[in-house]
Amino acid sequence: MKKTLLSLAALTLLASGAQARTWEAIKQSGTIKIATEGAFPPFNILKGKQLTGFEVELAEALAKQLGLKVQWVTQPFDNLLIGLQQDRYDFVIASHGITPERAKAVDFANPHYCTGGAIVSKVGGPKTAADLKGKTVAVQVGTTYLENVRKVAGVKDVKTFPKDTDAQAALMAGRVDAWVGDKFTGLDLVKAQKGKLVAGDLLFSERIGMAVKKGNAGLLKELNAALAKAMSNGTYAKLSTKYFGTDVRCK
Numbered sequence: 001m002k003k004t005l006l007s008l009a010a011l012t013l014l015a016s017g018a019q020a021r022t023w024e025a026i027k028q029s030g031t032i033k034i035a036t037e038g039a040f041p042p043f044n045i046l047k048g049k050q051l052t053g054f055e056v057e058l059a060e061a062l063a064k065q066l067g068l069k070v071q072w073v074t075q076p077f078d079n080l081l082i083g084l085q086q087d088r089y090d091f092v093i094a095s096h097g098i099t100p101e102r103a104k105a106v107d108f109a110n111p112h113y114c115t116g117g118a119i120v121s122k123v124g125g126p127k128t129a130a131d132l133k134g135k136t137v138a139v140q141v142g143t144t145y146l147e148n149v150r151k152v153a154g155v156k157d158v159k160t161f162p163k164d165t166d167a168q169a170a171l172m173a174g175r176v177d178a179w180v181g182d183k184f185t186g187l188d189l190v191k192a193q194k195g196k197l198v199a200g201d202l203l204f205s206e207r208i209g210m211a212v213k214k215g216n217a218g219l220l221k222e223l224n225a226a227l228a229k230a231m232s233n234g235t236y237a238k239l240s241t242k243y244f245g246t247d248v249r250c251k
């Protein structure tokens with residue numbers, strides 16, 4: 001947590017520094033560089049050498065609409081916004097919740113889905129915020145799950161993991177009492193573990209957005225326009241149904 005807060009604070013300080021690629025430069029090059037984690041199913045996941053998931057397919061659809069080829073970059077979640085600052089890619093799509101703190105460091109596009117942080121535990125385990133009292137909880141580092149679990153009174157210990165899937169594994173191995181993560185991921189997890197896990201309450205809700213370097217207004221405008229188009233021409237609905245069986249756009 002401390003490390004994450006520090007790096008975000010440093011990022012805010014740097015936010016007025018070097019130049020990001022402008023929309024014109026991106027368009028002229030013909031290729032947009034997009035970063036994600038590749039370890040956050042069903043949103044962004046590396047399957048063998050193939051990057052896929054709802055956000056990967058959505059970003060590719062947006063790039064296509066913008067007439068651009070895609071060059072993907074994968075980074076650990078906690079490094080993604082920092083790499084944006086260092087101009088290593090043009091935008092990030094990795095399920096970042098739009099928070100006031102992050103919005104000081106980067107600019108967010110309009111949300112591409114709405115979700116929440118949910119509690120999952122083994123059958124008989126904690127299901128509500130009140131149940132978490134005296135319990136140990138696993139979360140991915142640098143996430144809004146960590147931030148929000150810390151606000152729950154009486155939690156005994158919050159264990160952080162570099163990857164969300166590692167936090168899930170800790171729950172399965174019985175090393176923690178609960179996992180807090182995305183509610184859609186949680187549903188998939190409960191389903192995959194047939195009868196062993198239960199989905200508990202939502203701890204909080206969040207709007208998820210793509211991030212561009214602070215001040216890159218030209219690119220932001222194009223991304224928002226492409227997203228709006230995907231949302232109105234059926235592209236978004238099709239992808240959302242494929243991955244979630246429902247439309248996950250913010251209402």
Ligand code: ARG
Pocket residue numbers: 036037038039040044077094095096097098140142143144145164182206
């Ligand atoms: N929605 C959460 C957040 O904003 C988790 C995002 C995790 N994304 C990932 N690619 N692992 O912090």
